[in-house]
Amino acid sequence: MDTYEYVKDLCERAAAARGTLAVSSTAERNSALLAIAEALIRECDKIIAKNEKDIALAGENGVPGPMIDRLTLNEKRIHGIADSLKEVVMLSDPIGKGTVSVRPNGLKIMKVRVPLGTVGMIYEARPNVTVDAAALCLKSGNAVVLRGGKEAINTNLALVSLMRTALSGTGISPDVLQLIGDTSRKGSEALMNMRGFIDVLIPRGGKGLIRAVVDNASVPVIETGAGNCHIYIDSSADLEKALKVAVNAKVSRPAVCNAVETMLVHSDVYKSFLPAFYQATREYGLEIRGCDRARAVLSGIKEATDEDYATEFDDYILAVKVVDSLDEAIEHIKKYTTGHSEAIMTEDIGKAHKFCSSIDCAAVYVNASTRFTDGGEFGLGAEIGISTQKLHTRGPMGLDDLTTVKYIVEGDGQIR
Amino acid sequence: MDTYEYVKDLCERAAAARGTLAVSSTAERNSALLAIAEALIRECDKIIAKNEKDIALAGENGVPGPMIDRLTLNEKRIHGIADSLKEVVMLSDPIGKGTVSVRPNGLKIMKVRVPLGTVGMIYEARPNVTVDAAALCLKSGNAVVLRGGKEAINTNLALVSLMRTALSGTGISPDVLQLIGDTSRKGSEALMNMRGFIDVLIPRGGKGLIRAVVDNASVPVIETGAGNCHIYIDSSADLEKALKVAVNAKVSRPAVCNAVETMLVHSDVYKSFLPAFYQATREYGLEIRGCDRARAVLSGIKEATDEDYATEFDDYILAVKVVDSLDEAIEHIKKYTTGHSEAIMTEDIGKAHKFCSSIDCAAVYVNASTRFTDGGEFGLGAEIGISTQKLHTRGPMGLDDLTTVKYIVEGDGQIR
Numbered sequence: 001m002d003t004y005e006y007v008k009d010l011c012e013r014a015a016a017a018r019g020t021l022a023v024s025s026t027a028e029r030n031s032a033l034l035a036i037a038e039a040l041i042r043e044c045d046k047i048i049a050k051n052e053k054d055i056a057l058a059g060e061n062g063v064p065g066p067m068i069d070r071l072t073l074n075e076k077r078i079h080g081i082a083d084s085l086k087e088v089v090m091l092s093d094p095i096g097k098g099t100v101s102v103r104p105n106g107l108k109i110m111k112v113r114v115p116l117g118t119v120g121m122i123y124e125a126r127p128n129v130t131v132d133a134a135a136l137c138l139k140s141g142n143a144v145v146l147r148g149g150k151e152a153i154n155t156n157l158a159l160v161s162l163m164r165t166a167l168s169g170t171g172i173s174p175d176v177l178q179l180i181g182d183t184s185r186k187g188s189e190a191l192m193n194m195r196g197f198i199d200v201l202i203p204r205g206g207k208g209l210i211r212a213v214v215d216n217a218s219v220p221v222i223e224t225g226a227g228n229c230h231i232y233i234d235s236s237a238d239l240e241k242a243l244k245v246a247v248n249a250k251v252s253r254p255a256v257c258n259a260v261e262t263m264l265v266h267s268d269v270y271k272s273f274l275p276a277f278y279q280a281t282r283e284y285g286l287e288i289r290g291c292d293r294a295r296a297v298l299s300g301i302k303e304a305t306d307e308d309y310a311t312e313f314d315d316y317i318l319a320v321k322v323v324d325s326l327d328e329a330i331e332h333i334k335k336y337t338t339g340h341s342e343a344i345m346t347e348d349i350g351k352a353h354k355f356c357s358s359i360d361c362a363a364v365y366v367n368a369s370t371r372f373t374d375g376g377e378f379g380l381g382a383e384i385g386i387s388t389q390k391l392h393t394r395g396p397m398g399l400d401d402l403t404t405v406k407y408i409v410e411g412d413g414q415i416r
Numbered sequence: 417m418d419t420y421e422y423v424k425d426l427c428e429r430a431a432a433a434r435g436t437l438a439v440s441s442t443a444e445r446n447s448a449l450l451a452i453a454e455a456l457i458r459e460c461d462k463i464i465a466k467n468e469k470d471i472a473l474a475g476e477n478g479v480p481g482p483m484i485d486r487l488t489l490n491e492k493r494i495h496g497i498a499d500s501l502k503e504v505v506m507l508s509d510p511i512g513k514g515t516v517s518v519r520p521n522g523l524k525i526m527k528v529r530v531p532l533g534t535v536g537m538i539y540e541a542r543p544n545v546t547v548d549a550a551a552l553c554l555k556s557g558n559a560v561v562l563r564g565g566k567e568a569i570n571t572n573l574a575l576v577s578l579m580r581t582a583l584s585g586t587g588i589s590p591d592v593l594q595l596i597g598d599t600s601r602k603g604s605e606a607l608m609n610m611r612g613f614i615d616v617l618i619p620r621g622g623k624g625l626i627r628a629v630v631d632n633a634s635v636p637v638i639e640t641g642a643g644n645c646h647i648y649i650d651s652s653a654d655l656e657k658a659l660k661v662a663v664n665a666k667v668s669r670p671a672v673c674n675a676v677e678t679m680l681v682h683s684d685v686y687k688s689f690l691p692a693f694y695q696a697t698r699e700y701g702l703e704i705r706g707c708d709r710a711r712a713v714l715s716g717i718k719e720a721t722d723e724d725y726a727t728e729f730d731d732y733i734l735a736v737k738v739v740d741s742l743d744e745a746i747e748h749i750k751k752y753t754t755g756h757s758e759a760i761m762t763e764d765i766g767k768a769h770k771f772c773s774s775i776d777c778a779a780v781y782v783n784a785s786t787r788f789t790d791g792g793e794f795g796l797g798a799e800i801g802i803s804t805q806k807l808h809t810r811g812p813m814g815l816d817d818l819t820t821v822k823y824i825v826e827g828d829g830q831i832r
Contacts, residue, residue, distance in 0.1 A: 022773060101795055107784055109794055116806050117776065199806045218631065220807040241829035248831035356824050357438060360533065368523055368827025377832065378525055378823070379517055390532050390615045390820040391636040392808040404806040407794070408772050411784025413657035415664035416793065 003182050007145075007190035010178040011197035014118050014143035017175035021115065021141045024172055026093040033135055035166040037085040040131070043162055044078050050158040051127065058151050063125075066255070071125045071152055081131050084382060088135045091381040094400045095141050108410040113403040115141035117199035120191050121384075122213055124205040125149035130159045133204075134177055136384045140402040143176040145198065147191050149205075150183030157181065192217035199404075200392075204385050207312065222392055224385035227257035227340035228312045229370045232329040232355070234346040235268035241367060242345035243276055249343065249369040251284040255314045257386060258341050258373040262309055262319040264329045270322045271297055286316045293322040309336050326351050330358045337361055339388045341370040362388055362395040419598050423561075423606035426594040427613035430534050430559035433591035437531065437557045440588055442509040449551055451582040453501040456547070459578055460494050466574040467543070474567050479541075482671070487541045487567055497547050500798060504551045507797040510816045511557050524826040529819040531557035533615035536607050537800075538629055540621040541565035546575045549618075550593055552800045556818040559592040561614065563607050565621075566599030573597065608633035615820075616808075620801050623728065638808055640801035643673035643756035644728045645786045648745040648771070651684035652764035657783060659692055661761060665785040667700040671730045673802060674757050674789040678725055678735040680745045686738045687713055702732045709738040725752050742767050746774045753777055755804045757786040778804055778811040 001009070021029070040047070051073040058068050098112035119142045123129045130148055137144035148156045156179055164174035180187045192201060195218045203213035207226045214223055231249050233242045249260040265273055274297050278288065288294070289304035298320075308319040309332070323329045326344075333342055343365035344355040352366045363373045373396065375383025380398030387394050393401045417425070437445070456463070467489040474484050514528035535558045539545045546564055553560035564572045572595055580590035596603045608617060611634045619629035623642045630639055647665050649658045665676040681689055690713050694704065704710070705720035714736075724735040725748070739745045749758055759781035760771040768782045779789045789812065791799025796814030803810050809817045 019774075103793070103795060107788060107793075111811075114776075215634065220636075220805060222807070238829070245829055245831055252832060352826075358435075360530075361822070363823040363825055365825045366827065368825055368830040369832050371832040372523060372825060372830070373823075377519070377523075379519060389636060391638070394820050395527075395823050404810050406777070407779040407789075407811050409779055409781045409784055409788060410768075411782065413654070413661055414784040414788070415661055416668060416785050416787040 003184070003186040004190045006182060007180055007187065008194065008197065010180060011118060011145055011194050013175045014145055014178050015197060017173035018118065018143045020171060020173040021138070021143065021176055024141070026095070028171055029093070029139055029141070030089045032138060032167055032170045032172050033085050033089050035169060036131070036135070036163050037082040039162050039166045040078055040082045040085070044075055047078060047155065047158050047162070048073060048075070051155040053154045054152055063151060067125055067151070071127065071155075073127055073155060077128070081128050084132060085135050088139050088382055091139065091399055093139065094403050098405070105414050106412065107414050110408040110410075111405050112408060113400070114406045116402055116404050118143040118145060118197065119402065120145050120147070120194065120198040120201040120219065122147045122188050122191060122201065122203045122205075122209065123149065124209060125151040127152045127155040127159060129204060130156050130179075131163070132382060133384055134160075134163055136382060136399060136402060138172070138176065140399045142402055143178075145178045145180065145191060147180040147188050148183075153181070153183050189216060192219060195219050202385050222385065222387050222397070223389040224387055225257045225340075226312060226338045226388060227259070228262070228310065228336055228338045229258060229260045229341045229343075230262045230264060230333050230337070231260045231343040231345065231370065232264040232323075232333070233266060233269065233273055234326060234329075234344060234348065234351055235266040236348035236351060237269065237345035238347055239269060239273055239276075242273065243280060245343070245345060245367065245369050246277060247280050249371055250318050251281060251286060251316065252369075252371055254316050257312075258370050259314070260318070260343070260370055261311065261313055262321065262336065264321050264323050264332060265294075266329075267293070267322050267324045270294065274298055274320065284316055286318060288318050288320055290320040291322055294320045312338070326354060330355065333359055340386065341365065341373040343368065343370050362386065419600070419602040420606045422598060423596055423603065424610065424613065426596060427534060427561055427610050429591045430561055430594050431613060433589035434534065434559045436587060436589040437554070437559065437592055440557070442511070444587055445509070445555055445557070446505045448554060448583055448586045448588050449501050449505050451585060452547070452551070452579050453498040455578050455582045456494055456498045456501070460491055463494060463571065463574050463578070464489060464491070467571040469570045470568055479567060483541055483567070487543065487571075489543055489571060493544070497544050500548060501551050504555050504798055507555065507815055509555065510819050514821070521830050522828065523830050526824040526826075527821050528824060529816070530822045532818055532820050534559040534561060534613065535818065536561050536563070536610065536614040536617040536635065538563045538604050538607060538617065538619045538621075538625065539565065540625060541567040543568045543571040543575060545620060546572050546595075547579070548798060549800055550576075550579055552798055552815060552818060554588070554592065556815045558818055559594075561594045561596065561607060563596040563604050564599075569597070569599050605632060608635060611635050618801050638801065638803050638813070639805040640803055641673045641756075642728060642754045642804060643675070644678070644726065644752055644754045645674060645676045645757045645759075646678045646680060646749045646753070647676045647759040647761065647786065648680040648739075648742075648749070649682060649685065649689055650742060650745075650760060650762040650764065650767055651682040652767060653685065653761035654763055655685060655689055655692075658689065658761035659696060661759070661783065661785050662693060663696050665759065665787055666734050667697060667702060667732065668785075668787055670732050673728075674786050675730070676734070676759070676786055677727065677729055678737065678752065680737050680739050680748060681710075682745075683709070683738050683740045686710065690714055690736065700732055702734060704734050704736055706736040707738055710736045728754070742770060746771065749775055756802065757781065757789040759784065759786050778802065
């Protein structure tokens, strides 16, 4: 069986098994999630043993340290994954929610939330995504076909096997949960082209992965994650507040998508603000790359190029530009935004309003850190990704976003 | 300038002009729509003259009669288009609607509806779509790039010129409305690949057009329209009601997507039901193609092939199959459905429930005609198409479906 046929077979099994989810109650799906959480704790050692195999192979293959860290599972992290399953159990079930209206001709039209069907996930070397994504899909009544990174394959096989075993003790068929064992490019390319078998494909990972999926998929895709985020310090900002927020937005966790990559500072305030910012970020070893005016007050920093302004560093690097107006800041952001999160620091309500209406992105902030763009922080519970496209939804995607609608129309012989 | 550059230029103009829509009030957008409606009535004769040119060319090129009918505008039809503009004016404006929550840390998170941005429309030879689509996009704050069928190009150029002139008297830039003058395949292919310039592409037309768009587009697409719809007459049906509904669902307007293409009849009732149905549809000249059991009671009808069951005839042709159970009916529909509209006739509430939960489509009907799947009939007002995909939305798409969401987060220096 070639890779395409193998992946198609997994997708067909998932679709055939979906009926067991369709007829399951919220309580049954929650019980299944709790059974998975218990199994994770019970089989913690086994998973760690498989994970150590992946880590050893990654070490031999020269995988960089930060990636090995993301790949690593230990007892604490596995307990964390089990806890996040319990959080998903607590979330409200979107399935079956909806509206009803009776038309003048007596037709009763119900518009209700139903599962998307089968969700495809392509992601990199973070094995927690394997469990998180499966949990959110199961809770929302979706089958899921997972394709994780090759570095985590032994861990993922163990996790999926454990979850399927847990499901086999419930009314839900284990086949609603599939992992593509072929970690070659062929495996992901086959999944990208399962039109008619996969209802939506969600890539999670670096921009190379997301670009490849968007360019090559024939199934509907939700683009996620790429975050070239900006913070703009206006002349009307409370500079103390601005300093605290800008430092947090850049250095609290620079590798994630909601961290800031470029800071724009109004020309009325940069002479005092930039040196203070530089001082405040010394302890983090932040590298600043700046425009000419920034370099004049921060001696020794590198020049920021157009490429720097377009780059999602995901690291302790920040591009800085001094601008002469809110309009110039807006134009810069419009040019370089990836539509994720953008912030303004200002005490001027008119400027705040103009910034919010002019910038087209998932989340626009006034006087707060871009780091809040997150399903948990927004009160949605766990998220399956952050959509940076406009179709279907935008911003952190929770359970509701894993559903679609269905009209159920009841009549008594009405004709048109 | 080659076609790609030409289309890109139109898209860039649309995007640049979008700001004038973003700052417009509901009242301003409504005034613009009314100005277009007035211009349509005032310039009725001019439009008809241009339309006559298209009709003459179509006649010379041997375009079939039904297509020429769809292409034709007369005074009555133009008044109908103007009336539909007034209906769009009456619809509630979705922009700016949303929810707000205050998080424990004091962050105020607003989730509001915003326009998608620029909508691309590819459609065939119905010039009313030119005005309807423009109206729905303008009302919902979107720029729109239209690419109509080549048969209607003179009419479309006149309509778009008229609409742009009407806009020039308002605060909204005429550039938010663009028509691709190049009606070669290159024109539509360029539009399908305007990633970054077009936020969503909506094809409207026959399945060949929709398939071509889905296969070739790199921009996000909403698949619309293909309707291989079924009606199932269960043994528990009220046969009088069933006859009335089945006849309506097939013959009231067979060329539209919500008309039924296959009728399934339970083996307990087909011997009486099929002859009655046959009699009732004689006056319409309906051609019935059936399975062996259907042919035994309707002598002289052709045999229905698997291909017939898979075909959207859009004509006075119906495939008929006798089935032995609800399960068999569901299996048949699952095999051939295009996810549009499916109906069951039954007085058994348990069977109705099973049918509704088992069939995965935009609209599922109990004891009513599939012909009701329509924005107006569902109470959404005018529709821009009927989505048969699950992402973004499903079923008739109204104004709300031409929007996305944006989070606006207001803080007072919150950090994470």
